[in-house]
Amino acid sequence: MxxxxxxxxxxxxxxxxxxxxxxxxxxxSLSAFAYLFSELISYAMDRAASITELExxxxxxxxxxxxxxxxxxxxxxxxxxxxxxxxDMLKHIHSAAWPYMFGKTADDLQQANAADDEYMISDNDxxxxxxxxxxxxxxxxxxxxxxxxxxxxxxxxxxxxxxxxAHFVEQPSSSKPTTTILIKFDASVMQRQAALxxxxxx
Amino acid sequence: xxxxxxxxxxLEQINAExxxxxxxxxVRQLIADFEDLDEVNKQLEKMGYxxxxxxxxxxxxxxxxxxxxxxxxxxxxxxxxxxxxFLNVSAAVTNWSADGTECSLVLTDNxxxxxxxxxxxxxxxxxxxxLPGVIRGGLxxxxxxxxxxxxxxxxxxxxxxxxxxxxxxxxxxxxxxKDDD
Numbered sequence: 001m002x003x004x005x006x007x008x009x010x011x012x013x014x015x016x017x018x019x020x021x022x023x024x025x026x027x028x029s030l031s032a033f034a035y036l037f038s039e040l041i042s043y044a045m046d047r048a049a050s051i052t053e054l055e056x057x058x059x060x061x062x063x064x065x066x067x068x069x070x071x072x073x074x075x076x077x078x079x080x081x082x083x084x085x086x087x088d089m090l091k092h093i094h095s096a097a098w099p100y101m102f103g104k105t106a107d108d109l110q111q112a113n114a115a116d117d118e119y120m121i122s123d124n125d126x127x128x129x130x131x132x133x134x135x136x137x138x139x140x141x142x143x144x145x146x147x148x149x150x151x152x153x154x155x156x157x158x159x160x161x162x163x164x165x166a167h168f169v170e171q172p173s174s175s176k177p178t179t180t181i182l183i184k185f186d187a188s189v190m191q192r193q194a195a196l197x198x199x200x201x202x
Numbered sequence: 203x204x205x206x207x208x209x210x211x212x213l214e215q216i217n218a219e220x221x222x223x224x225x226x227x228x229v230r231q232l233i234a235d236f237e238d239l240d241e242v243n244k245q246l247e248k249m250g251y252x253x254x255x256x257x258x259x260x261x262x263x264x265x266x267x268x269x270x271x272x273x274x275x276x277x278x279x280x281x282x283x284x285x286x287x288f289l290n291v292s293a294a295v296t297n298w299s300a301d302g303t304e305c306s307l308v309l310t311d312n313x314x315x316x317x318x319x320x321x322x323x324x325x326x327x328x329x330x331x332x333l334p335g336v337i338r339g340g341l342x343x344x345x346x347x348x349x350x351x352x353x354x355x356x357x358x359x360x361x362x363x364x365x366x367x368x369x370x371x372x373x374x375x376x377x378x379x380k381d382d383d
Binding site: 025026027028029030031032033035036037038039040042043047057060061062064065068069072100101102103127146 | 213214215216217218219220221223224225226227228230231232235245249252253256257260287288289290313317332
């Protein structure tokens with residue numbers, strides 16, 4: 001009989017160990033998560049009256065996840081300073097949050113041409129949407145709305161209120177559309193960024 | 203084929219914490235929608251049932267498990283193969299009743315409830331109620347009607363997670379069509 005390891009749930013929640021090392025993070029099978037996600041969509045579809053409401057519900061679920069995920073990530077990174085710059089925060093999402101969630105960095109991080117408060121993060125093959133096929137009647141639904149909610153939660157808890165949405169962009173080279181997360185920062189964030197830039201220059 | 207521990211097939215893995223956080227977020231949404239904790243428990247079980255119905259197909263396909271000859275074997279398979287395959291936790295089967303129709307599945311670790319603390323006013327919430335639903339749905343698809351509930355929950359102060367699994371009846375194979383149509 002192997003030595004019984006005391007379950008971490010037996011400890012007070014504050015004393016429970018959190019994996020510090022990237023390699024120690026426990027995993028579950030992708031199928032389990034895919035099933036959970038599909039049940040969530042099924043439940044939300046029942047309660048929602050329209051596609052926008054459905055995406056709203058997913059966004060709200062993702063928001064809660066994002067707030068907590070930022071704390072976990074920051075704890076692991078041992079970062080001692082907050083990131084007031086927009087680009088730093090976005091790079092953190094692109095290169096730290098994405099591998100944490102999906103095992104690879106996001107494929108693209110761009111600034112929109114038209115407006116300077118809009119940024120886009122793209123993923124060519126969103127892990128969440130791999131087992132989802134969208135019927136014609138729901139053609140404008142994007143399963144990436146959950147991820148958009150997660151990003152919104154992370155940005156909000158880091159002090160960057162923004163409007164985040166997910167879109168499909170058809171790719172000429174592949175049959176699968178790319179999921180693009182569009183981030184539109186609030187005016188307060190842009191003002192702060194401008195003040196920071198001015199302080200750096202002056 | 204000699205019975206014995208078969209190697210558990212390794213499925214593609216994803217970070218467990220995002221799974222835990224998403225489940226927590228779903229429970230929070232349900233509480234906000236329903237407000238009545240009994241309703242939330244029922245809804246979680248129903249969601250679990252829907253998952254279980256589809257999960258058993260994947261389990262049988264990937265583990266190449268043959269037909270279980272008895273409820274006892276089925277319970278062992280659930281604890282030793284299915285739970286580790288999907289959730290990376292293992293369970294022990296204990297406390298068999300005298301006639302072999304009831305048993306307990308004991309888990310020491312529950313990824314659904316990892317960062318969770320249950321406040322006092324939610325004592326009647328069965329937080330991990332998705333899991334009994336999955337087991338019920340899966341077993342029903344292989345013609346065993348069972349009743350599955352949590353009897354010990356670590357979130358409420360117990361020292362392990364214990365699921366009580368009770369066989370209600372073996373159903374006959376249902377044909378999806380009538381012969382005389």
